[in-house]
Amino acid sequence: MNANDDGDRPAKPAAELAAAAEPIGAPESPAPASSPADESPAPALRTDHNRLRMAILLIIVIWTYAYNTLIKGFGPVRGFFEILDTISDDFVMGGLVTIALGLLIVAAYSVTRLYSQIIANIHSFRIMEDLVSTDFRAGRYRDFAAKVIRFEEQPLPQSTCPTRVSSLLFSFSFIYVMSWVYLVLFSEALFFVSWSAGVDLPINEGNVLLLPTLALAIPFSARVMAFLRYPYAQAYADFMPGAVFVLMVVFALGNLFESDDQKFFLSQLALDREMKILFLRNGLFLAFLPVFFEACIWIYELYREELSYTGGRQDIGVRDVAAGLDEEPPDASHPIDPQPKPTDTHPPHHNE
Known part of the structure; x- marks a missing residue:
């Protein structure tokens, strides 16, 4: 009877049998030692870095x-003791000058690169308005700077014109200031190109107007391409x-070496008071042309957005309902006959 009962019971697991066989009060087995792979790699990494620093x-x-x-x-002997002086005087100071020039080049390139992205994108000022309102005013200056640097990657809004009056004033001011910058820089560049080609442009009334006009046409044409969706x-x-x-490199080298052969447009203007005043007057007029063009384009774009919103119909006499377009009620002064009169299809009889 007992044998049959023992045979019907399930077998105990091996772990339980081992635990039951262990005597009570026996010391616990020590934990397995940690492998070298489980230890922190910081000491080895620090040793490698120290070796690299010394090298x-x-x-x-x-x-x-x-x-x-x-x-x-x-x-x-002297070469050994002059090592510190050479490092501090030659390498460190020379490196600082190189870094300063490099930062100036990066700053100039960043500003001109941002301006080229702005004028080539029809939604640029609307994008800038969104970045200022969402990131700059919220105090996320690093995010704002990162998005400005990657201006081309920003999503395009539906509207092209800024929505705030302050944004309009900022946009017009930015366009006017940058127009002046490129008017001056590219006037000098065109004068240098003509001088390099052997053409000596005289500083007279015609050239003082021609050079700034051609200089401003270079960035202005990019903005026109943007509005034409080129x-x-x-x-x-x-x-x-x-x-x-x-242009910056040529101007710096010319002033550094004081070349007598090289001529600069702005330097010659500074010597002639009458031509300088004429250049400033022409610049005040020419720099406003991109602002005027931008204003006209934004007025057109606002009108175009209204037409696209209303489906190409004028708002006068049209009532847009959520389900569609309802017809206007008939005029009471001209009632409509519910039973139209049948038209006489027989030709008239002529009495002979």
């Missing part, structure tokens, strides 16, 4: 010692940052 410093010291002995002509407007505008960079 970098050693390379700089050896290169500076070779520079002192081979280039400066110092002896072996697909390569951005590609055309992308050359302007490079042109400004070349």
